[in-house]
Amino acid sequence: MPTGQVLWFTGLSGSGKTTLCQSVGASLRETDLPVQLLDSDMVRRDLWNDLGYSEQDRIEHNRRLGYLAGLLSQHGITVLVAAISPLRSIREQARRTCPRFCEVFVDAPLSVCEQRDPKGLYRRFRSGMISNFTGIDAPYERPVSPEIVCQTALESIMESTEKVLHFLKLQRGL
Numbered sequence: 001m002p003t004g005q006v007l008w009f010t011g012l013s014g015s016g017k018t019t020l021c022q023s024v025g026a027s028l029r030e031t032d033l034p035v036q037l038l039d040s041d042m043v044r045r046d047l048w049n050d051l052g053y054s055e056q057d058r059i060e061h062n063r064r065l066g067y068l069a070g071l072l073s074q075h076g077i078t079v080l081v082a083a084i085s086p087l088r089s090i091r092e093q094a095r096r097t098c099p100r101f102c103e104v105f106v107d108a109p110l111s112v113c114e115q116r117d118p119k120g121l122y123r124r125f126r127s128g129m130i131s132n133f134t135g136i137d138a139p140y141e142r143p144v145s146p147e148i149v150c151q152t153a154l155e156s157i158m159e160s161t162e163k164v165l166h167f168l169k170l171q172r173g174l
Contacts, residue, residue, distance in 0.1 A: 025037050063097075086139055107153075
């Protein structure tokens with residue numbers, strides 16, 4: 001059975017990771033390619049809600065995500081992971097865990113992410129309801145050399161989707 005691929009979408013909250021994963025996933029399903037989306041928030045809620053948002057818990061959450069993505073990819077599944085993954089070391093650990101790994105930087109300025117605020121997290125942070133918020137009072141280390149960069153404040157969802165699909169076509173001959 002062919003090995004699948006892991007595409008790890010990283011970026012600030014509200015940058016468009018999940019939206020882009022959903023769009024890429026829909027396009028890939030049209031080609032009958034087995035695809036699984038792992039949205040970090042949903043996986044945390046449904047599989048390991050024992051973890052909080054401390055740095056150690058974030059590291060462990062991403063380690064588990066990487067392990068799960070790697071397992072799925074070994075069965076020929078293309079895995080789309082939408083996770084902030086704030087530290088480079090977290091993403092490098094996922095790269096080591098997953099044989100065919102592609103880092104997709106979903107790049108949007110903090111101001112745009114805060115304006116979008118799909119989950120109301122920035123509003124909650126600004127009102128003092130939450131702290132340790134990635135990109136503001138907790139670190140987000142931008143990728144140094146991702147395989148793909150999608151600038152979602154400048155590109156349409158379809159333009160970003162096409163970038164990802166083009167990369168996959170080159171990798172897999174789709």
